[in-house]
């Protein structure tokens with residue numbers, strides 16, 4: 001199975017749920033807070049019966065009490081995330097627990113999507129052949145960079161082609177939240193990949209700009225910085241945690 005190129009983002013904000021997490025590593029935030037997010041999404045979509053949250057297709061489930069115990073329980077999560085200035089997704093739905101991170105897969109019509117970012121001010125971001133790749137080289141983004149992207153993502157999400165894309169709307173809400181509350185936004189771009197059994201293999205890519213590797217005159221053809229592709233690190237597939245097959249859940 002193929003996986004698309006995607007952006008992992010997290011608003012930098014210390015809180016009791018994120019106490020031991022390193023800064024500027026959005027993938028770790030996603031892994032650590034995913035259970036809280038899934039619980040809130042299940043509640044918002046009426047997929048919770050007593051303590052059991054079911055997936056939209058009904059095949060997977062998890063116990064909200066068990067999954068949220070590591071944060072001190074659902075009440076503690078509600079109290080922490082409710083008033084939090086980094087809870088960007090509270091702009092889109094309620095309840096919203098851990099609305100401070102997200103994943104943005106690049107839409108399938110990727111070329112026309114990339115083109116939306118070609119004319120951003122050249123002095124704000126590192127220069128790359130396709131401007132999109134330069135946007136995510138700095139992390140966390142500065143306030144000036146965030147403010148520039150707020151306007152652009154607002155216009156992209158308003159266009160009919162992408163208005164139904166929830167991940168895009170979530171990222172636009174994150175940008176707006178960071179601009180309004182002056183919070184840093186950390187970002188990491190992941191290249192497209194392939195799932196092979198338990199392994200998730202990314203295509204050969206540049207370590208600096210994360211674009212698929214294409215060498216021009218001995219350097220990355222996208223950013224001109226790297227001289228060889230990134231080391232092919234072994235990655236495990238993301239898995240469905242905290243969701244598990246319903247038949248494996250004990251009551």
Ligand SMILES: [Zn+2]
Pocket residue numbers: 206207208209210211220221222223224225226
């Ligand atoms: Zn590069």
